[in-house]
Amino acid sequence: MSPFTQVAQDQVGQLGERALIHSIRDWLGDSGRPTPEGIGDDAAVIALEPGKLAAAKDCLVYGKHFDANTAPGLAGAKLLKRNLSDLAAMGARPSHALLACMLPSNLNLEWLQRFYEGIRDCSLAYHVTVVGGDVTSTFKDLAFSLTLLGICPDRPLPRKTARPGDSLWVTGSLGGSLRSKHLHFEPRLKEGAWLAGNAAVSSAIDVSDGLGTDLLNLCPSHCDVILELSKLPLSED
Numbered sequence: 001m002s003p004f005t006q007v008a009q010d011q012v013g014q015l016g017e018r019a020l021i022h023s024i025r026d027w028l029g030d031s032g033r034p035t036p037e038g039i040g041d042d043a044a045v046i047a048l049e050p051g052k053l054a055a056a057k058d059c060l061v062y063g064k065h066f067d068a069n070t071a072p073g074l075a076g077a078k079l080l081k082r083n084l085s086d087l088a089a090m091g092a093r094p095s096h097a098l099l100a101c102m103l104p105s106n107l108n109l110e111w112l113q114r115f116y117e118g119i120r121d122c123s124l125a126y127h128v129t130v131v132g133g134d135v136t137s138t139f140k141d142l143a144f145s146l147t148l149l150g151i152c153p154d155r156p157l158p159r160k161t162a163r164p165g166d167s168l169w170v171t172g173s174l175g176g177s178l179r180s181k182h183l184h185f186e187p188r189l190k191e192g193a194w195l196a197g198n199a200a201v202s203s204a205i206d207v208s209d210g211l212g213t214d215l216l217n218l219c220p221s222h223c224d225v226i227l228e229l230s231k232l233p234l235s236e237d
Contacts, residue, residue, distance in 0.1 A: 013105025076118025091196025
């Protein structure tokens with residue numbers, strides 16, 4: 001389904017900002033909250049649990065992270081899951097999200113509704129509450145930016161605390177993006193929480209960008225990595 005339409009009555013540009021925000025609240029359903037905790041005020045007011053606050057942000061850009069062949073619901077879920085994976089790598093538990101939308105006037109309203117429904121379904125599955133965001137118009141570009149908040153354990157898992165002699169492990173199979181795994185992956189939240197509670201684990205990193213790329217960010221500058229390639233769990237796709 002193409003995100004864009006030439007039928008004027010089906011375009012997002014036919015709605016004013018107030019009407020669009022009202023529609024977004026409806027599309028999000030039970031994954032949203034009324035003000036002051038949720039959408040509809042100048043800011044959301046959130047009651048925080050004891051502990052450390054974890055925050056992650058990721059973007060989704062048309063033509064780079066998804067295209068006209070991507071189901072809008074899958075695109076919405078992908079945006080949230082990218083952030084969930086970042087929190088999982090820290091051992092954090094997700095709680096609240098804010099979503100900013102950059103929308104061209106010829107965006108198809110039905111496409112946008114399905115996108116938000118993908119956000120809604122993913123939010124409900126992972127116990128995330130969407131509490132606000134922003135909507136702005138663009139000349140032609142379509143992009144989204146989501147900020148995800150969560151509660152971090154007493155001992156989070158940063159990427160820069162790896163030590164010489166550490167063993168390297170992954171929590172799932174690698175590869176598969178060419179076969180759309182990037183749209184159907186599951187964030188490793190339970191695994192991240194377990195790892196954060198294990199004193200033998202020194203560090204962690206989300207490997208969505210690829211193991212080779214992310215290893216450079218994980219390892220101390222004076223260290224090398226030895227990979228046992230035959231033991232790497234590769235996606236069957």
